[in-house]
């Protein structure tokens with residue numbers, strides 16, 4: 001497709017991107033890996049020494065690790081469940097002939113553009129605050145005790161906030177996918193006497209499977225690294241009840257200045273993300289062939 | 291201005307060889323047509339001449355200068371693509387002006403050249419439209435306009451008419467031929483279409499699997515194909531090949547008879563058979579004749595041929611028009627010339 | 629799905645869709661409304677949706693008493709700056725991959741994508757220490773660098789998918805027409821790809837504007853963009869709901885507006901072309 005001349009030029013033009021990304025990925029990652037084998041605390045500089053896998057041992061046997069690992073699973077799984085189910089429902093609804101579809105679409109999409117710190121604060125203070133929040137007012141109004149969201153159900157509260165942020169994403173992508181569904185297929189199914197449920201399960205859902213996979217994988221990548229929402233609402237508490245791995249590593253490295261331990265955690269987070277990434281890359285790679 | 295010489299050029303895509311060592315002399319001002327089956331490397335060779343593909347080995351000389359590694363922009367050639375490849379964001383005027391602007395031609399001169407190209411190609415009314423607002427034929431004219439304004443030393447066409455419908459194709463074919471007559475610039479033209487090749491070409495190069503089988507004027511190829519491949523490729527409908535039961539003393543294993551060279555006789559001819567499908571085209575008729583031991587022969591007859599399905603007929607052919615091939619497919623000297 | 633929808637089902641679907649979307653939009657609407665209330669009304673136990681004394685005092689307070697504009701400016705510099713620099717780096721790369729394909733192209737694309745999947749905590753400590761050692765902590769430059777790098781793969785990918793839709797023959801035609809490589813890119817490729825480039829820019833501005841890991845960790849008072857500025861309301865100023873709302877409204881308004889323009893491209897950009 002090309003000449004040596006243009007090929008040389010192409011390599012030259014690729015160079016900056018490749019070098020920068022290499023530097024961004026490889027250099028810090030190697031440093032993290034190196035630190036993870038050191039006893040290294042920023043509070044006592046100059047005393048670094050090689051301690052083998054001890055950091056990993058501490059990190060992996062720390063009860064906080066288990067708690068935050070399960071919190072991470074719950075957070076990712078919960079948000080995925082809510083956004084995928086809600087997203088499919090919304091996508092189907094928005095695909096119907098309705099009045100003012102564009103306005104509806106705009107409203108549904110809006111939360112995705114709200115910065116994480118704003119959405120976390122708005123939910124925390126104005127909606128979920130046990131005294132002055134709207135939910136508390138509403139609870140008092142109907143005569144039940146207001147829930148103290150971040151004390152009683154901290155993780156669930158964060159799941160709710162994050163789901164609110166990601167539901168538009170799922171809905172938008174699934175709507176795009178649904179709109180590419182061949183209408184004739186549905187008409188043919190109508191002629192065959194298929195009811196709405198069999199149409200959904202035998203035609204719509206299989207058609208959406210690829211988009212659903214994409215949503216799951218992409219959301220997972222982002223959800224594994226949820227940080228701001230936890231920082232501004234619960235700071236991981238009470239105890240470790242709403243700490244995920246990302247937040248745990250942050251506290252360990254930048255609040256307790258344990259570089260070695262934080263690095264070991266970082267490497268473990270990379271491994272977890274890689275497992276997801278492999279699936280995502282397969283999916284996207286398949287698309288490259290087309 | 292406009293002679294192109296290919297010396298032992300080859301092309302590999304990765305490990306795959308697409309053009310075998312190939313020599314070709316394209317003369318200044320001639321209209322040469324590349325034909326050949328799909329995938330035989332016509333486009334590849336054209337793109338190598340254009341400089342859009344590297345030459346793996348060998349040399350390409352343009353006007354006596356070695357241009358093998360000259361970038362396309364510096365070769366002074368113009369190309370018309372099958373997809374027209376117009377710049378969608380520019381008006382017709384700017385499309386045509388683009389090569390001139392690149393060559394830093396003064397604005398006044400550009401205007402004048404656009405005007406004359408528009409006149410030649412009947413584009414005057416469309417100069418301010420975007421390519422998206424033009425029909426296929428008009429787009430093709432713009433593509434040609436863009437090519438002619440820079441007065442290239444040669445034009446390269448890669449199946450320029452294949453996206454047009456049949457009647458438009460005939461018109462554009464004539465227009466391109468006329469253009470060649472008036473510009474007298476070298477043109478290299480790749481096509482699948484027999485009629486285009488025969489009618490437009492000064493010379494035709496027949497390609498097959500990365501080599502040139504034969505180069506010659508249309509009539510040379512028609513009358514004196516060097517081998518079975520060229521004989522079968524040139525001429526429509528295809529030449530009939532009749533395998534011989536035993537090798538003749540001169541080595542012939544196969545005879546080639548063009549459909550138009552059969553005579554239908556009532557008395558015993560050379561071959562006798564039954565008429566199968568009859569295709570009446572009005573001016574002529576094609577008979578598909580089933581001959582025992584040989585197969586189906588295509589026979590061209592007059593437009594008012596009365597024969598119909600199932601009739602028994604007998605065929606003969608002028609010995610001087612029958613081609614004879616040996617077991618390598620090489621054409622043997624014809625009997626009529628001996 | 630609604631091939632034979634009667635007008636009755638249209639009414640039902642419309643009602644349902646409006647109710648759900650209003651519920652989803654409600655927190656944003658509520659924030660906007662609260663930003664026009666007095667602090668007392670903002671925490672009133674009998675909140676009113678529209679019937680209150682509308683006031684602009686909160687906006688005035690936020691703008692006058694806090695360095696809102698500094699942070700706004702930081703956000704602009706970081707998001708727009710990183711997106712523009714990213715484009716400069718990504719356009720040549722995308723050009724190469726889209727128009728001079730080789731066997732490596734696919735691997736390269738996948739590799740770029742994989743860098744996007746690296747969790748930030750995996751490089752948190754080295755980046756923090758490097759920034760500390762190079763005096764980049766709490767500087768706009770530092771954040772522009774980080775933002776450019778984390779969004780570079782998305783940019784290359786988006787541009788690549790847009791460029792792929794441009795027939796190679798058009799670029800070849802320009803080469804035959806005597807265009808140099810810069811003329812080919814500036815007069816042919818970029819104008820044709822302009823819509824795609826604009827949406828790439830837009831999406832990346834949005835992503836960088838809302839990024840809330842590195843901005844929170846690497847900045848303090850000086851270079852903090854709005855994400856970090858708003859986070860500072862978490863306590864104790866967070867108790868001033870009306871001012872929090874006003875600050876929030878001003879932080880999200882520009883991006884909400886940009887976002888509505890980019891919704892179509894969003895799908896392609898965020899799914900790396902897997903869903904179009």
Ligand SMILES: Nc1ncnc2c1ncn2[C@@H]1O[C@H](COP(=O)(O)OP(=O)(O)OP(=O)(O)O)[C@@H](O)[C@H]1O
Nearest residue numbers: 001303308326327328329330331332333334335482
């Ligand atoms: N970029 C490429 N990489 C690898 N192989 C290629 C490439 N371009 C062409 N080929 C191969 O080279 C051979 C010649 O292709 P070319 O396009 O020259 O054929 P063609 O004679 O123009 O055919 P057609 O009449 O169908 O246009 C084909 O087998 C094709 O598969």
Ligand SMILES: [Mg+2]
Nearest residue numbers: 332333334448
């Ligand atoms: Mg071809």
